[in-house]
Amino acid sequence: MNIEILRDRPFSEGSGVIGYPELPRLIDRKYLGSNPDAFQNLLPRIFDHLSELSGYYPGFDEWLNKKVLPGLMSGERSILLEYRRGDLSGLAIVKDDESEQKLCCLRVLPPYQGTGVGLKLFERSFEVLNNDSPLLSIAEEQLVVFRKIFQYYGFEFAKIYPDYYRPFKAELSFNGLIESDSSFSLLKPSTGFQLPKFRKSTHG
Template sequence: MIKHSPLKIADHLLDLGKPKFIGRDFLLQDPATVQKVDDLLINTLGDLRLFYPDFSSWISNIVIPGIITGERSVILEYRNDDLAGLAILKDSDIEKKLCCLQVMPKFQGSGIGLTLFEKSFDLLNTKNPLLSVSEEQRSNFLRIFKYYGFEFGETYYQHYRPLKNEISFNGLLK
């Protein structure tokens, strides 16, 4: 597993003022903020490269421009001044999607994931956002998907990676 320096992540958060929400207004407050948020997301979520090969490119070329247009946003959750988890959302006219939810290892099992799901539901104004997980991560999420009544959508063979499945819930991937 890829290891990321907590100090490096903390430095980015201090530079950003420990935001709880990153939306268009936050991102455009200073030209340097765009690169800081890009670096923060890539460094914080770097382990997801194992499941999504173009992950860093997705952050830089889809998420960041989506925040600028107002279609995407990021929720950050802290405990004791440490980043405990975050969620990346897409809220467009045609799609309400929980794109990414990550709880930092030392906070797993502490309820951070539930908090992020609830905040995501509020911001997306739905209890059933579209989302997908890799086949290897499915068992980690089944209990929470059952808890919220998420419905299986479809299994996509080789959607993101060769010989691997991606599984959607609450709708179909476009």
Template sequence: MSLVLTKASLERAPWLLSKTLNIVSQDAEFLRSSYPLFDQWFVSKVLPGIHTGVRTLLIEERDSMVVGLLILKHTETEKKLCTLRVRPSFESKGLGVRLFQTAFQLLGTERPLLSVSEITAPRFERLFTYFGFAQEGVYQGRYIPMVDELAYNGLLDPAPLPR
């Protein structure tokens, strides 16, 4: 089952917010591993962005457990896949491909801006090749000290390290 949280879905069904927050709090460790300082980022950026209509959150559940997470940013100037997480026990079963395809549909592009750390990049290599994503920038210590962040399908601000 997918739970999609957008400005429009919140206006139609305000209870979705409390359900989403309950799901997130129940499975916080899995979600925290998707982004450094996940809790702070979620409260300060994701939730306000959903309320203003510039972010979308999708939670994929199986048997009341979060198995996938997708957070998107869609503004006039940026179509970004901020977070895509698949629980390890569900990797290599097609869920990641389906989440990418859902992101493409929701963002209106098959080449969203995204970044991954050099640590997690090897896990995404097959998917990035499959979708034809191109690495376009490297940012040292952007999210994790002493770890490069690799940008695909565009550049993050500020300017990347020279190649």
């Protein structure tokens, strides 16, 4: 059964309360079981805040509807939300199943970038997964944004995947592999992208 997320009632940043009786910090199977109306009233508004990431990942909306939503219902995925003064400031999606523990995506809303929201979401993701080095991947353009954070946490660069999601653009994995196919290599893509060189952080 395919369940589609409806997006007919988006909410704007800085709007305060997001049109729901309470502001949950974690949306998972337990929360949805107790709040079934969240499928229509809350999740569409949350998913809208992830739309900026679709530029890096073609088919992102389909992934939300066909992977994230069923994963929330099965218990293998959770959404973490952060707020500042009652406004949504950032959110992350994590996956925890028998095959992998993964930080699937993380977004800090523009007004709150550089305020520590991202670090808070990383820390909370580690707690939910019970793992401080979960698998994750980023588009090559995002390396400049995440480099210091990844270094702080001692994330280990694992592999580069040229043309993985988009032609002539690479996807970088950390703390593990997103694709075990040996046809993917550590060769630099033709865009001139440089492989990251991290040192282990002293972060405990």
